[in-house]
Amino acid sequence: MYANQQIEQLDREGMQALQLERLQKQLKWAEEKSFFYQQKFAKAGVTAKDIQSLEDVKRLPFLTSNELYQIDSLDILTMPLSGILRFSVVQQENGEVTKLYTNGDIAHNVEMMTRSLVAAGINQTSVVALQGDMSDSRSMDIQYALEMLGATVVAMGTDYRQWLRFMELVSMDTIISTPQLIMQLIIQLQATGKNIADYPITRVICRNQQGLQNAMQRHIADRTHATVYNFYEPAELGTASMLFQCEAHKGYHIQEDYFYPEIVAFHSDQVVTEPHQMGELVVTTLMAEAMPLIRYRTGQAVMMETDTCDCGRTLHRVTTPFTFM
Template sequence: MIFNEDFETLPREALEAIQLRRLQSLVERVYNLVPFYRQKFDAAGIRPGEVKSLQDLQRLPFTTKQDLRDNYPFGMFAVPMEQVVRIHASSGTTGKPTVVGYTHRDIKTWSELIARTLSAAGVQRGDIVHNAYGYGLFTGGLGFHYGIEYLGASVIPVSGGNTKRQIMLLQDFGPTAITCTPSFSLHLYDVAKDMGVDFADLSLRVGICGAEPWSEAMRQEIEKKLGIDALDIYGLSEIMGPGVSIECLEAKNGLHIFEDHFLPEIIDPNTLQPLPFGEVGELVITTLTKEAFPVIRYRTRDISALYPEPCRCGRTLVRMARIMGRTDDMLIIRGVNVFPSQIEAVLMEIQEVEPHYQIVVDRVGQMDTLEVKVEVEEATFSDEVRQLQVLEKKIEHNIKDYLGVSAKVRLVEPRSIPRSEGKALRVIDKRKI
C-alpha cells in the first residue's frame, strides 16, 4: 500500500525539481540562521545563490557527528527555542550526545513519514501495533508512536524491557504488527518459548525491525521463528529518527528513501568523492524539509548503495541497500576489513547454531586475534565433544573462505550470551581497552 502517491510515485524529473527547490531554500535558510553553516559555506567559497542544480550539492560542505557535538546542545538549531516543541538526543556511548529538535511542522512531517513506512509494511487503519522501541530521548519509540496514530492504527506503547509482560500483551491485546530491533524480536521468541507460548498462536503478521544492522539470513530466522514478514527500516536521530527509508512488503528488495524529504548520496569514505548508482560506499543525507534541525550532507558512516530503478510496488523512489556495516565500527583484522554483518551471514548458514553471537577482537603481541562466540541449539550442545569440535572447524573454515581472515570459533551453550532489549552488543574490541 502507498500512503502518499503524490510524492512516492513521482516521475524522476518531477521529483528532482522538488528536491532542487527545497535544497535552494534550505541552503539560504541555514546560511542566514546557523552560524556553523555560514562559516562552513564561507570557508568552502560558496554562497547560497550559487546552488543552481542538484549537482551543486557536491560543492557544499559535509556535516559530521563531531560537528554536532562541538555545537552541543542547541548550536545547530535553525529556529529560536520558543519554536522547538520536542528535543531528542542520541544514545552515544562516548562524548556528548547529539541533540536534535523539532518544530510542530517537523513532528507532523515525521508522523507522515512513519505513516508511509507503516503503509509500505501493509499496516493500515484497524491494525494494532506493538511498539517495542524505547521511549524517551531515543527517537524510535515516540517517532513510531505519533506515526501510528497519524496513520489511524492503534498503538501499544510498550517500549523496551519487561519481556515476559510483553509476551502477555502480545497474547491478550492481539497486535497485528510489531516494531522493535531484530535482536529483540528473537529475544521475545526465546522468552515466549520458555513460557510455553507459540508465536503461531499470536495475531502478528509483520515486524518492522531496525536500529541495528542485520542480515538477510537473520530476516529468514525471524520470519521462520515468529511466523511474520520482517521488514528492514532505516533512520537515525541526526536526520529525523525512524522513517528515512523502509522496505516494501511486495519486494523486500532495498529500502525506499523518501526523497522528497531526504536527499541521499553515496561517497567514497576515503576520497569523499560521490560514487555512481550501484557502488558501495558511505551514505550521506541532506534534510530538505526539517525546520528546527536541518543538516547538509550529513555523513552517516553507514555503508550502503543506491539503486534508482522503480520497484514493482509502484514507488519511484531510489532504494538503498541494507546497511552492510559502518565505516567507524568496521573491524580491520590483520589488514582485512570485516563487518559484523558479514560474520553473521556466515553463522546464519549453519543450521546447528542460534542467531546469538559475539565477536571478540584482541591483540596478542603484534597480532590481532578474532574470536567468534556463538550459541548452538540445545540438541547440538548435548552432542559429543568431538562433534562440537567438527562444527567449530566447519564454521572457522566458512569464515576464512568467505572473509579471507582466520577466526577462532567457540561454541557456547544456549542462553549464555547476554540478551539485549535494545541494540545487541555484537563486538567487544579489547584492543581499545
C-alpha cells in the same frame, strides 16, 4: 497501497525540480539562522546562492557524525528554544545525541512514517505492538503515524512482564521494535513455555539504529514465521523513516522529497555517478526546520537503484550487499 501516491509515484523530472526548490530554501535557511553552518560554509568558501543545480551540492562541505558529537547542539539550531516543540536526548555508545524539533519537523516525520508503514502493509485493521522507550521521539512519531492510519496501537514499553501480559490480552498482528528487544521477547516467552510463532503475528518491523543491515533478520523471521521489514533510524537523523522497505523487498526506498541522497566513494569526496557502484550514503535534509543536516555522511555502504520498483514507487532505492537476504 500508497500513503501519498502523488509523491511516491512522481516522475523524475518533477522530483528533481521539487528537490532543487527545497534544497535552495534549506541552504538559505541554514546559512542565515545557524551559527554552525555560517562558519562551515565560510570556511569552505561557499554560499547558499552558489547552489543553482542539484549537481552543485558537491561544492558543499561534508558533515560527519564526529562533528555532531563534538559541537554544542545549540550551535546548529536555527531558532530560539521558544520555537521548539520537542526536545529529545538519545544515549549512544559513542556519546549523547540531542535533537530538537519544531511542529513542522514532527509533522514531516509523521508524514514519512505514515508512508513507511503503509508500504509495509499497515492499515486501519492492524493491531500493532510498539516496543521500546516511548519517550524516544522516533517512537512517538511511529505511534502518531499508526493512529493517523487508524491502526490499534499497543504501547508495550520496555518491561518484559508487561510484554507478556499484552501478548495474552491482545491479538496483535504486527510488532515494531529493535531487533534486540524482539529477541528478548522471544526468549521471555520461551522461558514461560510459549512459542512466539504460535501467536498471530504476520509482520515484524525492525528499527535498526546502528546500520541498514539487520544481522538478526533471518533468525527473527525463522522464529516468528513473520515477514520482516526494516527501518533505519540512527539517532543523528532524528527520524525512523528516511529509508523504508516495501512489500517487494528490493532495497530501501528513499524519502526523496525530504532527503537528497548522494553516493560518495569511500574515504573520498568523489561523488559516484555510475549505476550499481558501491559507495557511502550521504544525505541532505530538504525540509528540516530546527536542525538541518547538510551532506551528512551516514557511514552506510550502499548502491543506488533508479528503476521503478515492483511496488510501483518511483522513489529511488538503496541496496546493501545483504538487502535481499
